[in-house]
Amino acid sequence: MSSMASTVMQSPILKSPHLRLTHRPPLVRHVTSPTHANGGLMPSVKHVASSHSGDGQMLRARHVAAALHTDDRMTVAYPAPELAKEIRKPRPFWVREWTLNDVVRIVFFTAIHLMCLLAPFQFTWPAFYTFVALYFVTGLFGITLGYHRCLTHRSFDLPKWLEYTCAYFGVLAGQGNPIDWVSTHRYHHQFADLENDPHSPNEGFWFSHMKWAFDRTYLTAKCGEPDNVSDLTKQPFYRFIESTYYIHVFGQIAVLYAIGGLPFVIWGAAMRYVWVTHITLCVGSVCHIWGNRVWNTSCNSKNNWWVGILAFGEGWQNNHHAFEWSARQGLEWWQIDMTYGVIRVLQALGLATDVKLPTEQQKKRMALENSLNLS
């Protein structure tokens, strides 16, 4: 049993005699709405589990349909509705269940924010250049290109050495190990803005921005065990990174100190971590509240220009939820998407292959404009 599963099973809430892990998940009620119905599409569970391509809305509808229909993973991992309700009740932070993972995360998160108070007193130009360089290395190559578009959505292929290098840059961003990050993000797409979304603003802005990251019990209750990442867990590299994650995160701080002393630690590690992390978190919070919608997705995703720029193209969230398998997220010429620019360069060098893009037909089918004309 994974550590997350054992944590959940030890939870006093989950020890409730009312717990029936084979009960249907609470998302069932959503499927009856016309927005989520998929015309009776009921593919085999195997097909759903392995599919990371195709029309975004259809893919999500397939997940939901399969969850309803017959899926051991969904029915076993989910809590009974009464348990989910109990967990969802707003309660003070000192009453809720804290796993060791939650405590480590929040102590790390708080400490590194406090370190930023020293930034004005530790400013040097070399330290600032390190901040900028690592913003690109960990934010773009690590998170947006590596963790997100390559590992989560498989929107293009890289040679293994380059995939692992990008994944390692993602580790240095300090946002979690690849298995954990990818699993949570796949659940976000599967349940976007439904009750089981790991971080929907429907539960409040601050919940979607960061509180969700410190409540593993709640996340597991909503999504079950992270069993949607077998493509990563079967690779020894990702299992090794998962078991040694904090060594790499803290190791980089030691290396920065050895190279440039305290200014490098404050600017190259603390300031850069806070900058990159909050930009990433804005994609899940801001981009599901503020911006424009052009695609008929069943979630509240929006295209937000300033997150689009700061997050290297990830702020075009409505585009992304419409075509989640697309390597390109800024679909208009004016929608700046630096990550896609890098993917194009890698493609020209023969390093990125099978780069997926939406066809004109797929765009027509998903356009909000067309769906309004039809109704």
Ligand SMILES: [Zn+2]
């Ligand atoms: Zn989203």
Ligand SMILES: [Zn+2]
């Ligand atoms: Zn995504």
